Amino acid sequence: MHNGETKVFGMEQSSSELDPKAWAREVSARIGRNVREFRAERGLSAQKLSDATAALGFVIPRSTIANMEAGRKDAISVQEVSVLAEALRVPLSSLLYSPLHPGESVRPVPSEEVPSYAALNAVGWKDFPGPTEGPRIERALSAVRELEQNRTMWVNYQQLLELELHKLRMLEGGALNPTPSSSRRGLSTAAELEKTRRDVEFIRDQIALREQEDQRGVRRLQDLGIEPWPRERHYTGAAAHNDEGADDA
Structure with missing residues (x-):
C-alpha cells in the first residue's frame, strides 16, 4: 500500500x-x-x-x-x-x-x-x-481483462528473466555447477550453459510478444475512449505495494 x-x-x-x-x-x-x-x-x-x-x-x-x-x-x-x-x-x-x-x-x-x-x-x-450489439461496457470489460492478463504475464516473464540472467552470469563465471536435476540428466556445465542461454532467449521473445500485445491492448482501450493504466505501475499484489511504500518512505 x-x-x-x-x-x-x-x-x-x-x-x-x-x-x-x-x-x-x-x-x-x-x-x-x-x-x-x-x-x-x-x-x-x-x-x-x-x-x-x-x-x-x-x-x-x-x-x-x-x-x-x-x-x-x-x-x-x-x-x-x-x-x-x-x-x-x-x-x-x-x-x-x-x-x-x-x-x-x-x-x-x-x-x-x-x-x-x-x-x-x-x-x-x-x-x-x-445486448447483442456489443455495447461499450461489454467491450470495455473484455479489453480491461485481456490487458490485465497480458500484463500479468509480462510481469511474470520479467521476473523469470532476472532469475535466468543471474543463473547465466553464474554459469559463465564458473561459479555455478550443474544442478542435481541436470546432472541426473547427464548435462555438463557447457550443456547447462547452452540450455540457459536458450531459455533466456525464449523468455526475451515472450516478453517482446507480450509488449506487442500490450500495444494492441492499449489501442483497444483508447479506441473506446478509456485511459489505460501505465504498464510500469501494473499491480502485482500486496507485496508489490508494500515494496513501493518502503521505497517511498
Missing part, C-alpha cells in the same frame, strides 16, 4: 487515515457515478431505469437513483446494487469497479488501495449476456 498523500476515488487523504464512514461514502459515491455512466451508455433516463427495476420486482424510485448518482446517498444496499446491475444489463462487479476507469485507485476495503482493474479482477470475471 502507498504511503503519504494518495488520490483515491472521491477524496484526497492520507492512506494511513482509515475512516470507515468515509470509506463507505466513497464506495457509495463510486457506485452512483457508475450507475450514472452506464445509464447514459444505455440511453436510459432515471425514470426509465426506475421503471426497469420495478419490472424486476424491486422498485428503486427515480429520486433514489438521482441521489445515488449525485453522491447524496451514504449507503447503497446489496439489493439495490443487484437490481440496478440487472436493470442496466451489466455485471454486478462493474458497478463496484467500473471497466471504464481501469487505472483509478480504489479501496475494496478501508485498509487496502489498489487499481480499479485489479479490484475488478479479484471480484471475478463473469460472462454476462448483454
